[in-house]
Amino acid sequence: MLYAGGMTDLDRLQTAANRGELAASRKRAAREGLSLESALRLVLEASAGAAGLAALLSERTALRRAEAARVLERAAARTAARTMRDARRLGAPTAWRAWFDGSARPNPGRCGIGGLLRGPRDELVELSRAAGYGNSSEAEYLALIAVLEAALVHGAGAGELTGLTVYGDSQVVIDDVNAPFEHSAPVLRPYRARVHALLARLPAATLRWVPRHRNLEADRLSQRAGDLLAIDADALTFL
Numbered sequence: 001m002l003y004a005g006g007m008t009d010l011d012r013l014q015t016a017a018n019r020g021e022l023a024a025s026r027k028r029a030a031r032e033g034l035s036l037e038s039a040l041r042l043v044l045e046a047s048a049g050a051a052g053l054a055a056l057l058s059e060r061t062a063l064r065r066a067e068a069a070r071v072l073e074r075a076a077a078r079t080a081a082r083t084m085r086d087a088r089r090l091g092a093p094t095a096w097r098a099w100f101d102g103s104a105r106p107n108p109g110r111c112g113i114g115g116l117l118r119g120p121r122d123e124l125v126e127l128s129r130a131a132g133y134g135n136s137s138e139a140e141y142l143a144l145i146a147v148l149e150a151a152l153v154h155g156a157g158a159g160e161l162t163g164l165t166v167y168g169d170s171q172v173v174i175d176d177v178n179a180p181f182e183h184s185a186p187v188l189r190p191y192r193a194r195v196h197a198l199l200a201r202l203p204a205a206t207l208r209w210v211p212r213h214r215n216l217e218a219d220r221l222s223q224r225a226g227d228l229l230a231i232d233a234d235a236l237t238f239l
Helices: 011-014 019-032 036-051 053-090 134-155 172-180 186-200 216-236
Strands: 096-103 107-116 126-136 165-167 205-210
Touching: 011 036, 011 053, 011 172, 019 036, 036 053, 036 172, 096 205, 096 216, 107 216, 126 134, 126 186, 126 216, 134 172, 134 186, 134 205, 134 216, 172 186
Parallel strands: 096 165, 165 205
Antiparallel strands: 096 107, 107 126
16 A cells, blocks of 8 residues: 555554564564565564554654654754854844954965955955965954954944944954953054054944854955965966
C-alpha cells in the first residue's frame, strides 16, 4: 500500500521501529528467508503485544511528531536567542554604518587597510589602500581612522541623519579606544588620539566589536590592498 507522501508499508514500519527492532528484523529475515517487511512486521507485532500493531504504529507516530515539534521549538528558540544577541552586539539601527579591517604581511610588515561606509541615502564608500609598514593593531587603527574620516567627508557628522555605528573585528583596537587613557596601550596612543579627535566630531558615533564572519567585506578590502602591495613588491625585485 502507498500512503501520503509516497510512504510504503515498509517505510511506515521502518520509521516506527527502534534501532534494536531494525537489527532484530534483519537477522530474522536472513535466518528465516523472509522479506524485510515481513520480518519487521513480526518483530513489531511482538513488541506491540496485546495492544496490536496498529496501536503501536499510532503511538510511535504521535511520539515522533511530538519530538519533531520539540526540535522545531528548540531551533526557533536558538534562532530567537541568536537574533537577540546579534541585536545587542550590533546595537539599534543607525543612519550611517561603517566597517573597518587592517592587515599586516608579515606581522609586522606591509599594511593594507579596508573600510566600508553605508549611508541613509544609499551612499556607499569603499576604502582599500596601502598604509605603510607596521603591525596588525596599527593597521586596524589606521583602517578605523580612514572610515571615520570618510564618514566626516560624506556628512555623517552633520544634518539630521547623523547616527553612525562603526563595526570592527579587532578586540584589541576597540578595547583600546574605549579604555581609560591610563589603561590604553602606550605604543598605540598616537592612533588612539586621532580616533578620539575624529569621534569628537561625530558625537552620535558608536564603536562595536563583531566576529570576523560579520566583517567580511572590510576584510576583503584590506586583503585586496595587501595583495596589491605584494604584487608591487614583486615587481620591484625585477627592476
